[in-house]
Amino acid sequence: MSDKKKEIENLGRRHFLRNSAVTGVAGAGLAGGFGAGTLLGGSEKARAAEGSIEVAPGELDEYYGFWSGGHSGEVRVLGVPSMRELMRIPVFNIDSATGWGITNESRRILGDSARFLNGDCHHPHISMTDGSYDGKYLFINDKANTRVARIRLDIMKTDRITTIPNVQAIHGLRLQKVPHTQYVFANAEFPIPHHDDGVVNDGRGMENPEGYYTMFNGIDAESMEVAWQVIVDGNLDNTDADYTGRFVASTCYNSEKGMTLADTMRAERDWVVVFDVEAIEAAVEAGEFKTLGDSEVPVVDGRQGSKVTRYIPVPKNPHGLNTSPDGKYFIANGKLSPTCSIITIDKLPALFDDAIEPRDTVVGEPELGLGPLHTTFDGRGNAYTTLFIDSQVAKWNIEDAIRAYNGEEVNYLRQKLDVHYQPGHNHASLTETKDADGKWLVVLSKFAKDRFLPVGPLHPENDQLIDISGEEMKLVHDGPTYAEPHDCILARADQINPKKVWTRDDPFFAETVAMAEQDGVTLETDNKVVRDGNKVRVYMTSVAPQFGLTEFTVKQGDEVTVVVTNLDQVEDVSHGFTMTNHGVAMEISPQQTASVTFTADRPGVHWYYCQWFCHAMHMEMTGRMLVEKA
Ligand code: K7E
Ligand code: CUA
Ligand code: CA
Numbered sequence: 001m002s003d004k005k006k007e008i009e010n011l012g013r014r015h016f017l018r019n020s021a022v023t024g025v026a027g028a029g030l031a032g033g034f035g036a037g038t039l040l041g042g043s044e045k046a047r048a049a050e051g052s053i054e055v056a057p058g059e060l061d062e063y064y065g066f067w068s069g070g071h072s073g074e075v076r077v078l079g080v081p082s083m084r085e086l087m088r089i090p091v092f093n094i095d096s097a098t099g100w101g102i103t104n105e106s107r108r109i110l111g112d113s114a115r116f117l118n119g120d121c122h123h124p125h126i127s128m129t130d131g132s133y134d135g136k137y138l139f140i141n142d143k144a145n146t147r148v149a150r151i152r153l154d155i156m157k158t159d160r161i162t163t164i165p166n167v168q169a170i171h172g173l174r175l176q177k178v179p180h181t182q183y184v185f186a187n188a189e190f191p192i193p194h195h196d197d198g199v200v201n202d203g204r205g206m207e208n209p210e211g212y213y214t215m216f217n218g219i220d221a222e223s224m225e226v227a228w229q230v231i232v233d234g235n236l237d238n239t240d241a242d243y244t245g246r247f248v249a250s251t252c253y254n255s256e257k258g259m260t261l262a263d264t265m266r267a268e269r270d271w272v273v274v275f276d277v278e279a280i281e282a283a284v285e286a287g288e289f290k291t292l293g294d295s296e297v298p299v300v301d302g303r304q305g306s307k308v309t310r311y312i313p314v315p316k317n318p319h320g321l322n323t324s325p326d327g328k329y330f331i332a333n334g335k336l337s338p339t340c341s342i343i344t345i346d347k348l349p350a351l352f353d354d355a356i357e358p359r360d361t362v363v364g365e366p367e368l369g370l371g372p373l374h375t376t377f378d379g380r381g382n383a384y385t386t387l388f389i390d391s392q393v394a395k396w397n398i399e400d401a402i403r404a405y406n407g408e409e410v411n412y413l414r415q416k417l418d419v420h421y422q423p424g425h426n427h428a429s430l431t432e433t434k435d436a437d438g439k440w441l442v443v444l445s446k447f448a449k450d451r452f453l454p455v456g457p458l459h460p461e462n463d464q465l466i467d468i469s470g471e472e473m474k475l476v477h478d479g480p481t482y483a484e485p486h487d488c489i490l491a492r493a494d495q496i497n498p499k500k501v502w503t504r505d506d507p508f509f510a511e512t513v514a515m516a517e518q519d520g521v522t523l524e525t526d527n528k529v530v531r532d533g534n535k536v537r538v539y540m541t542s543v544a545p546q547f548g549l550t551e552f553t554v555k556q557g558d559e560v561t562v563v564v565t566n567l568d569q570v571e572d573v574s575h576g577f578t579m580t581n582h583g584v585a586m587e588i589s590p591q592q593t594a595s596v597t598f599t600a601d602r603p604g605v606h607w608y609y610c611q612w613f614c615h616a617m618h619m620e621m622t623g624r625m626l627v628e629k630a
Pocket of ligand 3: 255
């Protein structure tokens with residue numbers, strides 16, 4: 001390493017935040033190292049570009065936005081640039097409107113984890129082919145209950161949920177970009193005790209953090225089975241993949257294996273772990289793995305010194321990890337350091353060949369401001385980094401930052417724009433694909449404070465839309481959102497092709513169709529009650545505004561399964577089925593079959609009704625369950 005680089009690194013180190021500043025979200029303007037006067041800056045220059053975000057009534061948006069619903073456990077679909085909410089997709093939450101978590105179809109997908117009523121989504125990502133969105137799936141993590149879910153974008157429903165074994169808290173999640181999304185890469189965040197006998201976290205060794213580990217996980221995107229796990233040193237935060245298909249990089253903020261906040265900030269440096277996917281596959285192929293506990297997933301050792309990983313030291317407690325759309329760089333965001341570290345991907349093969357040192361892969365470390373969390377790109381060589389503590393977005397030029405690191409006198413900062421307030425993720429249109437088009441930037445601000453009418457002590461967040469099509473960033477829209485869109489993703493409208501009506505052979509309800517076949521019931525025509533001991537299956541059709549059965553009789557204590565098939569073919573004529581006083585509700589959209597099971601535990605008349613407005617006579621779309629006294 002040149003002396004000049006060492007000097008720059010040492011300089012950067014002096015600007016690290018003191019620990020006390022971390023909790024001070026008010027953000028004193030402490031950024032050093034560049035003249036603020038030379039920057040375009042501040043909200044005074046960010047004026048709304050009139051009309052540019054208006055999508056007139058009847059007009060359609062140019063982009064789909066998929067928003068993480070944070071600890072609401074759902075995914076939200078927005079139109080961009082209008083920022084209108086188009087749909088909500090329940091994932092890890094229970095949804096009263098659609099019956100997610102209540103219907104048999106959704107409970108099958110939730111599996112054993114249906115017992116959890118909460119989730120915590122962070123990172124929604126769309127499957128890719130050759131580095132472009134293919135519109136097939138969206139994947140999202142559940143930090144709270146260590147799951148990964150897949151949403152089918154043709155029906156905008158969750159179709160698979162996998163619980164990742166022997167780890168706690170899936171946080172960072174990204175997808176393989178090329179040749180296609182074969183793997184979902186998922187970081188487990190919290191280290192837990194591992195033992196020599198392969199049993200994880202069974203109550204032994206809790207007092208010995210040295211023996212705690214966490215794992216990087218590769219999930220097969222089609223089968224949603226965990227393909228392999230890699231034990232690492234430290235912990236894992238965010239991650240992203242490259243454009244060769246070979247490398248994935250993750251930030252680690254807890255190389256110390258600290259058990260408290262103060263402990264996690266002790267070391268001057270943490271690291272970025274680079275995973276060699278081909279080397280991991282080769283290790284699994286060669287049988288160089290173990291298994292843990294009851295799990296059969298191959299577990300490869302990726303601790304320091306292993307063949308499958310390299311550890312690149314970066315300033316302490318990094319957070320976001322973002323791949324530039326030209327495929328050249330991994331960018332690790334400093335958080336406690338006012339810098340981002342630019343790692344050049346073309347040197348990673350040499351690093352894995354041990355031909356160079358880990359720090360030789362760092363080709364730039366621009367100083368941007370306080371609390372850099374996440375970086376996004378416009379496809380024109382510029383990066384946009386959120387500064388949590390400064391409440392700003394910094395626009396900077398990547399190649400200029402590399403020149404500055406090499407000692408050239410060049411200002412890589414292009415503009416700083418105030419956002420409101422404390423931004424976490426930001427996301428530019430198509431930024432994580434090779435098609436990054438540099439039109440819109442969404443900044444997800446954690447605090448809204450004075451931006452909206454007050455609604456009590458719990459505040460909304462503020463999702464801001466910024467026009468980045470020109471030289472200057474322009475703030476054009478404030479959007480209040482409910483807890484907590486950590487991250488979002490924007491795809492061109494033509495890249496997503498949802499169906500308007502279900503097809504009868506959809507695998508989403510195939511098991512319910514198979515059950516009907518076993519009962520000799522043709523779902524499209526029959527209205528029929530099938531008794532099987534104390535299990536009763538009630539099959540009915542629905543055509544606006546009538547259920548095929550307007551009454552059925554069961555005995556007190558029967559386990560009742562109601563199966564409704566919506567025969568309407570007309571787009572948008574969704575029906576519902578709600579059984580009063582039984583906690584039962586579900587959606588049945590055109591050509592869909594849905595089912596729900598409950599116990600008829602009280603004798604008497606129980607009315608059911610359609611709760612999705614379908615017809616002028618929707619109120620009258622009712623029926624009676626007659627429960628005979630046992
Ligand atoms: Cu920064 Cu979970 Cu992506 Cu939140 S993470 S902001
Ligand atoms: Cu059917 Cu409302
Ligand atoms: Ca640390």
